[in-house]
Amino acid sequence: MPRVAARLRLVAAAVALCIAGATLTACSPASVGTAPEVATPPMGWNSWNHFGCSVTEADVKAAADAIASDGLRSAGYRYVNVDDCWQAPTRGRDGALRADPKRFPDGIAALAAYVHAKGLKFGIYAAPGAQTCAERYQGYPGRLGSLGHEQQDANTFASWGVDYLKYDWCAADREGVGHEQAFARMRAALNATGRPIVLSIHDKPEQPVPAWRRWVSDLSRTTPDIRDDWASIVSIVRSTLKVARLASPGFWNDPDMLEVGNGGMSDDEQRSHFALWAQLSAPLLIGSDLRTASPASLRILGARGVIRVDQDALGAAPTIIRSSSTELVLLKRLADGSSSLTITNLSASPQRFTVTGKSLGMGSGFTAEDAWTGMKSGRPSDGTDRVSVGLASHATAMYRLSPRS
Structure with missing residues (x-):
């Protein structure tokens, strides 16, 4: 209800604005x-x-x-x-x-x-x-x-x-x-x-974005x-990313x-x-x-x-897990309870990256499915606690992570 009420207030304000200059x-x-x-x-x-x-x-x-x-x-x-x-x-x-x-x-x-x-x-x-x-x-x-x-x-x-x-x-x-x-x-x-x-x-x-x-x-x-x-x-x-939550x-x-x-x-x-x-x-x-x-x-x-x-129905904003001149790691919640992880090599040379479940808030283990190939790592019964991948310059790995349970 609060979200609906907020939407209605925006519409009412918009109507008033439109009338004022119409x-x-x-x-x-x-x-x-x-x-x-x-x-x-x-x-x-x-x-x-x-x-x-x-x-x-x-x-x-x-x-x-x-x-x-x-x-x-x-x-x-x-x-x-x-x-x-x-x-x-x-x-x-x-x-x-x-x-x-x-x-x-x-x-x-x-x-x-x-x-x-x-x-x-x-x-x-x-x-x-x-x-x-x-x-x-x-x-x-x-x-x-x-x-x-x-x-x-x-x-x-x-x-x-x-x-x-x-x-x-x-x-x-x-x-x-x-x-x-x-x-x-x-x-x-x-x-x-x-x-x-x-x-x-x-x-x-321009940012911040007008409501x-x-x-x-x-x-x-x-x-x-x-x-x-x-x-x-x-x-x-x-x-x-600065306005992703909107x-x-x-x-x-x-x-x-x-x-x-x-x-x-x-x-x-x-x-x-x-x-x-x-x-x-x-x-x-x-x-x-x-x-x-x-x-x-x-x-x-x-x-x-x-x-x-x-096209995930939740439409959630990604969270920045790590960001530097050489890497960008993003995690996005999905509607079915899984998450999408991207690891991007921003550097001009090949690099290896490791992302732990603890840093993702998934310390109890997860299975990882490669979004490009569909290949899975980690068994549903025990999962794994990290993703480690070697990436060419400017390449991105993308995984669908599902909690062990």
């Missing part, structure tokens, strides 16, 4: 509610990390085809999301957004229908200011942000069959837009359509954009999309990237071209034991 009738107590529940972190694909502004209808269809045919759908991947640059340079005469006619000749509604026919869900991108990020920073033509068009754009997305919206800040404050009110207006506009649409927001990733993000969004970015290199992965993980079923921290398959990291680094995102209960959104990803990258993306940790 210019839209959609921003009202009747239309602002709690965000659609996302019981586990969303899994899927996003176009930006690999394709950027060159994304085409064919690229998106290829991603849907690959997810449906390569076993990724059965592993839990559901969303196929088009990021920035899908838009025609200008709105229609009625003010409605339109798809770029050259790169998306069949239009977004037809593309969403294609994705839905594969048993998947469809997502799209917008921004609360006058311009999207590509328009503001990369010279993409137009002024196609949702400022002044919030309800119209939400209605358009719903009519197209959109299931997921990435709403990207893109320096909207240059037009005098307020953070809370901007995101609350789009949440209210989406609610008013009657269609359940996941709202993923990328506000300025309003929990009631207005389903997931919220924790850091600046990811890069396809090891330093970026480590920086993002350390930053997201995530829970229905609201997820978003450390950005996956770089697995894009070629900038070794296989060990990609495995670490994937394992650490799972340990953080992060959304798993593939950011590569699945047509050209290596077999090793596809095996990482399809690792069921790792995905099982990410």
